[in-house]
Amino acid sequence: MTTRRTFLATAATGAAALATGAPSLASIGSVPAPAAGKHELPALPYAFDALEPFIDAQTMQLHHGKHHMAYVNGLNKAEDELAKARSADDYAMIQHWSKQAAFHGGGHWLHSMFWKVMGPAGKQGGGEPTGELLAAINDGFGSFAAFKKQFTAAAVAVEGSGWALLHYRHEDARLIVMQAENQHKLSSWGTTPILGVDVWEHAYYLKYQNKRPDYVAAWWNVVNWQAVSDNLSTLRR
Ligand code: MN3
Numbered sequence: 279m280t281t282r283r284t285f286l287a288t289a290a291t292g293a294a295a296l297a298t299g300a301p302s303l304a305s306i307g308s309v310p311a312p313a314a315g316k317h318e319l320p321a322l323p324y325a326f327d328a329l330e331p332f333i334d335a336q337t338m339q340l341h342h343g344k345h346h347m348a349y350v351n352g353l354n355k356a357e358d359e360l361a362k363a364r365s366a367d368d369y370a371m372i373q374h375w376s377k378q379a380a381f382h383g384g385g386h387w388l389h390s391m392f393w394k395v396m397g398p399a400g401k402q403g404g405g406e407p408t409g410e411l412l413a414a415i416n417d418g419f420g421s422f423a424a425f426k427k428q429f430t431a432a433a434v435a436v437e438g439s440g441w442a443l444l445h446y447r448h449e450d451a452r453l454i455v456m457q458a459e460n461q462h463k464l465s466s467w468g469t470t471p472i473l474g475v476d477v478w479e480h481a482y483y484l485k486y487q488n489k490r491p492d493y494v495a496a497w498w499n500v501v502n503w504q505a506v507s508d509n510l511s512t513l514r515r
Pocket of ligand 1: 481
């Protein structure tokens, strides 16, 4: 409920888009609604050093302020250029900028979710899911331990840059683990991620170098299960 209310409160500037039925990236309340047609970098919901010692402050600063910012700028640029290419009937450029919009839009969406599904260890972060989310995990994977194992394996095995994601599948209301290459490849229709871990090297290299499994193991300590649970209940409503 809180998430939905927060989303509605912060989505006032996106009301016009919602009213016209335009697709909104903000369906689970993680992504700020575009203001005046422009996407914006959401504020981090905690300090850069809040996820220490599991994720270091410098990584967070670069990841949020440089990498996520670049996706926001890239998405805005791609949408501007797409509009131009469409009015010029320039189909080669429509093709090019569509790919750019998918790449940068995927980056903006996933990072907006990523910040929100983490929190300081021992406070919002860590522990285990409870309630409706735990029931859905048990239903999908047999147990939390089995889910954690599958999700970790998916994260460690992503080829090159990408994500491990826990998706909600709308058709049967179940949870499934998926991978994404880059931000958007291997996507599936009719599903929405409610939890994800970024396994691009920029997410961990400063602290963990080539040891992605160590980063993923540490990352579990900062997962904000309440936020993941809120994502699930918003989608199920
Ligand atoms: Mn990233």
